[in-house]
Amino acid sequence: MKPSWNLLAGLYPFGAGAMAVNLFFASLIGSWLGWPVLTPWQAVAGGLVIGLPATYAFACHIAGLMQKADDR
Template identity: 60%
Template structure:
């Protein structure tokens, strides 16, 4: 068994990963206003968060699989 998460797990985690990426991008863009940059609109943050949710879901899925393996060893 590998540390690769199943597609079902990734599909379940993706909405949370995409949402977290969008929220983090939006708040990070608010902080960058101190540098003179413009803030992203919530819609722009959502559009950028959708593709960034894929790697976020992948890494968290790998973490979940490792936790499951560790629990099964005990």
């Protein structure tokens, strides 16, 4: 089920924020392996990019649930 633009626009700030937090904490875990730790600004920039496909996947799931609820 393809989500509407309104649903995507409403969920994107949450998806981008969640991805930014996850990316930042993943870089902290990566520091145990000697990888560099991202700055918060780098994590936010990465979250804005990675948040697009994550939000789309979640919005498809929500649209499917909405369709299933309408069918009942």
